[in-house]
Ligand code: FES
């Protein structure tokens with residue numbers, strides 16, 4: 424086989440340009456992040472009437488609140504008078520929201536309460552903060568910024584069925600959140616998660632804890648699932664590590680004290696991302712075993728951050744323009760194929 428034939432035998436990754444290019448980044452925001460169901464929070468953050476929290480997806484300021492009818496609402500945290508950001512706190516409990524510019528007030532469902540510089544509330548589509556589609560599944564709150572998006576449970580039917588068996592997910596509470604800015608493109612963080620060829624070298628403790636000879640990565644419709652037996656495990660109930668299109672990772676640890684962690688990777692710029700890690704347990708007080716689990720998970724993540732940041736330094740060089748997949752890196756390829764489909768799809772009405 425000559426050199427050309429050998430080269431053609433490889434499958435190539437996404438072009439590295441897509442990990443550094445501002446134009447691609449702007450397109451991803453529109454076609455992926457403003458058009459997908461994205462995890463935004465957990466019902467345990469908004470248990471009481473008046474509870475709210477604010478957050479951003481791809482630069483869009485948003486808010487979730489529980490109204491007087493005990494319903495959850497999602498809307499842009501933007502005043503419909505002249506576009507000021509309304510709520511400045513990250514979380515809290517209020518009876519009413521007030522814009523600090525001209526004093527318009529809003530009810531807990533985002534509808535206008537009073538506009539002091541008008542003598543009517545009938546202001547057409549300026550009479551509420553713009554609503555956003557919201558769906559709760561297993562106490563996780565998802566939003567989709569495409570008003571035409573199909574319901575999440577319809578689009579993610581297979582995942583919904585898969586997670587149904589974890590009944591404890593409904594009663595978990597968000598106990599701890601950590602955030603970290605990663606100096607890398609959001610896709611590089613997902614790429615790192617979707618293969619374990621690096622595990623032996625980069626995660627010695629993880630590789631000792633799990634049976635790496637029987638490490639599985641299964642592909643499903645819009646998500647993947649990784650699992651393996653613990654080296655000392657006798658039970659058939661394994662920890663499962665899910666990736667859900669586009670930017671969510673969910674780790675589920677079943678058993679008596681069943682618990683979960685989620686990781687959201689939010690794009691900040693072509694070479695910068697915000698990772699939000701949340702830990703959910705059944706009780707407010709963590710057991711020693713759970714504290715140990717957090718230590719273990721944090722350590723594995725820190726090992727990954729270092730690698731991903733090193734990886735990003737290679738994307739903007741003249742060395743070569745694309746990487747290649749090893750035979751085990753098929754989940755990475757699956758992610759890249761989905762990415763290309765979404766980026767090629769100009770019809771934004773579908774909403775994933
Ligand atoms: S911009 Fe909010 S009240 Fe004027």
Ligand SMILES: [Fe+2]
Pocket residue numbers: 615616621622625626723727
């Ligand atoms: Fe890793």
